[in-house]
Amino acid sequence: MSLFDRIFGRAAGDVPARIDGGGAPLSFGASGRPLAQSVSPDGGFVISTSQELEAALRGEAGLSGEVVTPETAMRVGAVFGCVRLIAGKVATLPIDVKRRVDDRTRIDASDHAVAQLLRRKPNGWQRPAQFKRMMQAHVLLRGNAFALKVISRGEVRALIPIHPERVTVRQRDDLTLEYDVVRKNGSPITVSQDEMFHLYGLTLNGYSGVTPLTYARETIGQARARDRQVAATFRHGARPSGAVSMPDDKKLSDPAYDRLQRSLDDFRAGGEKDGGVLLLEEGLKWETISMSPTDMQWIEGQKLSRSEICMFFGVPPSMIGDNSGSDSNWGTGLEQKSNGFSAYTMDDHLVMWEEEIGAMIADPKIYARFNRAAMVRTDIKTRYAAHAVALQWGWASPNEVRALEDQNPREDGDIYYPPPNTAGDASGKSEKDDNDPVA
Template sequence: MQPQAAYQDKGGGVVISTPQELEAAMRGGSMTGAGLAVTPDRAMRVAAVYACVRIRSGVVANMPLHIKRRIDERTREDASDDPLWKIFRRRPNRWQTPAQFKRMMQAHLLLRGNAYAMIVKSRQSVIELIPMHPDRVKPRQNDDLSISYTYTRKDGKQITLAQSEVFHLVGLTLDGVVGVSVITYARETIGLSMSMDNYGASVFKNGARPSVVLKHPNKLGPEGVEFLRASLDNYRAGGESEGKALILEEGMSTEQLSMTSEDAQWIESRKFSRTDISMFFGVPPHMIGDTEKSSSWGTGIEVQTQGFLTFSAEDDLTTWEETINRDLIPEESNLYAKFNRAALVRADIKARWEAHVKALQWGVSSPNEIRALEDMNPREGGDVFYPPPNTAGGKSDGGGNEPAQDPESR
């Protein structure tokens, strides 16, 4: 028998059947009005929570992160010779890829408000980032306003790390030191969704909500009731009875039951909880499969998606860029981190090439720069910048040596 612990709150209850769930409930769980202890790990079992975390962490994981070097006020180049470039483009540590590392850290940030990684240096250069589970890290602001971190290892031993030894991503924060967890403020909504899922699973498992009622013209005796119950249990067990007709005796008849108001309210409540969870995580409902009100924001799904990129994804990207610049790059360095936001449209070939054509027409990019973005080799004569179409193309007005031409004609 596994140890069990029952918690009661406002008439509700939850049974925790494993030592791991008991520890999670005691350490990080918050009881809800529905009587459930909501922890980040338990919350991930809710489909809407999992979908929101997957989508937002996927944006950060899949977007290329460049380490750039400032040559002068107007010139930048890729710092591919710096160890930090290799960490975010090749291998952050000995077992993870950059996408795995960024996805995991972003998931920690979304679920717990903080994400931590130990900084490993050699000769003042960062060579590894070792992720640390947020539940095992306790930050503290010292009297000199610096921050120290106490990390509890799996063997129970605690080590203290200085601020310069920790890469610390912070989400929404109320004290400027640690971020607040979405689970803390959304626990009632998530707990309600978990309760409704449990209720629905119980209904389907036990057949507690019948769709058909059996009517008998007379009164059944105890033996008849037991015989009928055994027959129904055997019929509902499936197997060879699956899909066959139910045979009734002694003048019994069936009557179809319509959906009750409680059932309809339960279904509607599930929709509301899904929408509320999307709101907490800043993800438009249509992105997690709820398209019932797809035109409620702006003119449609396209505008909703753009709103997600502007207000949610951009928030994540800025947090990463500024944290890298603060924790991993010395102040006197000419390096900085920058996500390639143009990669957001790389799956949309039409939008991508329309942007390339405009960049060529207005002299923003050269053909070889466009080819480099598409992972193509340069071509001869492809380093020219075409003058904008509304200029004469002379040197005096900033144009090139020849008037603008169609790139395909060259």
């Protein structure tokens, strides 16, 4: 039973409800739709479904009158673009699992169970990219992402994702965490901290995350309200066409009024009759009304909303297709914007994943790390220039570079070239030309 039904105690009949503290009530029928949709001058707003009522009672309705939930927020282009960009980048970056041999040596540990889980099959129906994209989207839209660990022989063999709305996090007196989970059949279970894979970013209590939607609710609500207004305006011809007047000593008959109303509706409804000739009768006069430039500032308001939403998610507006600004804080070039996005936005999310993955590996010498170099793999010039520097200064071998490019090793490719002007023998002594006067 929904919160709507639990509050009002019935699912049929007319139920008066209004979320504004006053004014005329809204009547809800058995379908959950309001029988009369209206907005009063005192600032009330329409609740059209029981789900929207539940969201409003949880405080998810802003001053704009729009109920902002993860589902409704994704209908705003800027929100969808930010979530798609961040979640897609997490999904496509490869994760390397390595083992620390000593303070200086690392070896590949791709045969570890966690590496196989993250690279091949996190569960029985999802691929790694699908799993990571969905979990990251949950973090961005709901603040938390949960997956139940399937443990066998001391190793995590699968991660079963659970919708955040079915999980409640609770901290016990001994400071450990417990998770109350509602199964799909409605039965509750309690899961310990060691059995739950829990991702969250910004937190105010230390164990449960908050989402940008919590603090961007007014901005997103204003964007949705503005979109509704623009859609309604364009539906009626994108302009107030004009007004019809008649002499004071005359009165329009009912048949003439009905014909005029139908003609006006056709005239402004778009299609073949839009912009055509309007035939008036009984002394009526048509007066054109033009819209002032101030009334047409919707596009500027939309730009402002996009910029503010991008600020909440930490995404440059140009990276979601908004090229109205210069993004001067991170530079004007694509490379500077990509570097700023990687350093100030993506690294925060990647470290969140790396720490939670490391927490489910029993061996402290094994760790997981995203290959951040893959962020520039689409820029072949920058990638090859970085390889050349690594080879020139001797901190990468040709075979290591070839491995990064997914190529087979070559014979004698494990050599490390000495840096320029420091060539020497095995003892480290520099070799100098006998004709060199300094020698």
